[in-house]
Amino acid sequence: MGAYQLLYSVTVEHMYFVNHVCKSLQFVPAQATVHLFNKSGLLLKVNENRLSVFFEDDKLDILQMHAEDDLVFTFKVFSKDSNFSLYTLPDIQPQHTILYFDNQQLTKDTAGRFLLHDGPFVSEADYVDLNVDLISGDLESRDYHVRPCFIIKIVIQKDAQLLSLNQQNARFRQFHIAFASNKTFWKYYLMGDLSGRKLYIADMNNEMEFEELGNAMLPGNRTARMLQSTNAIQMHEKPLQRFQLKEYLDSRDKVLIKRLPNASIDQINGEMVKGKMKNISEIYIH
Template identity: 30%
Template sequence: MAWKILCTVALQHNFFPTTNSGPELDFVPSMETQTVMQSVGMLSRVDKNRILLSYDDEKEEILLSCIPMDTQQLEFIFQVYAQDLYFGLYSESSSAEEAPCYSNIKKNRKKNTAEEDGIFLTRCAGDQALAIRERAGNHARYPAQPAVLNFVISITKETYKEPKEYLIHCASRKTYWKYYLLGELADHEAEIIDLKGEINFQNAGHQFPFPGRTAMVFYSTEPIPLEERPNRQFQLRQSGNNGNKVLIKRLPNASIENLARDTLKGEQVNVSEIYINY
């Protein structure tokens, strides 16, 4: 008996620095997928943000017999749950209420995007996504925690012997960084400079974040993706004739703990609040 790899599926999240350092995930097969896996004697091995599916080569004929005659492709459907309760905070919000769905099944001419580390699954929409959600089902052991995504992997008699490495891309939530300068800094004529020259900040004047406390407020002029270990090099300097004077050499970066909603240019946006008290 020997185990053969069918495929691997990994979540690649922009919040984390590498593919291997993604969030802890639970991969839950649909009832029909679980039935097939049990009949074939398949194994699933989860390593943090990745699942590996393999099968017993002695049961290869059983695997092939599970492929439907009408569609000529066998589909493995999984719901994915995040163990990290902050997952929804640092992930890009979706306009849809339901969890997004991904697939390697080509319903149109658009090809799955290939990358050096694997093949990106295509995000589904409309009836295709609805069908995947319905077949994925609901799982009683996650009564209050919604799935973060669903995916389906399809194999055929021509492709099952070629193990594939699939990737699912998940973008980070983008926020406008909002610095509150409290204490003596609230009275300084200051500016925030990005030492890398990528991000600009705008002085929004004084606000009152707490009763009796005045703060000088700066907003980034564009939203910035959240990162697990951000390395933004923002510096607070004295503006005016003495503009070269550095007040704070390295301003703290945003974290996922201080997210809020604010109004910029008449629109509701996500902001990361950062308080500086000197």
């Protein structure tokens, strides 16, 4: 038995997560890909946000023989996190489309890595119709009911550099997909005694401002004063924002809350902002 060497890997990054490691992914090979693994002796390894395919170096000739008609690997990628679509850009497109990535036209980022999409992050341009020949044969009926988040296809032709024992420059074997995180407007509801006082929100980093939206009537006939960020804020698993609640006083403004709670992925609604539907993170302060 020979030693296993890397054929290729695909790493999925996400700006929402700490260290950009995209969590909760499931890489499911299509049936034709499962058959390819079985007949070629390749080894699949999945490590959180990365799938890697290995070959035995003393069986490279067998792999090259199988590549006479091209080696095609298709993976359907699901997320076990039900909030994946909330914190991910681009926004979900119509139901008959899906995000699709392959290695036919690679893009290099500023670090020299090979991306499976055009531009530094995944965009709306990466959506394709579910019925295109590229993927239609790889989808099962259940995939139309529980749709994958995206599809990855790696095609290796018989004369490809990947089909060699050359491991000195591993970068040409390492592919990447990078997702940007979505944005939300942060809306604070100041309730109870706070609703009638002269309060404002200060950004300790001096980057964000908040505007008055008036009062809202909440269930139970409770009144709340609304303050909303003037710009949308990038979503992060652990938000970096540092906002304080202050009160206007004649001599010196008083800090009431040294650090306000940050927005949560669990409290997001869609509202109209300047004529367009936007994501709103609601935060209630008693």
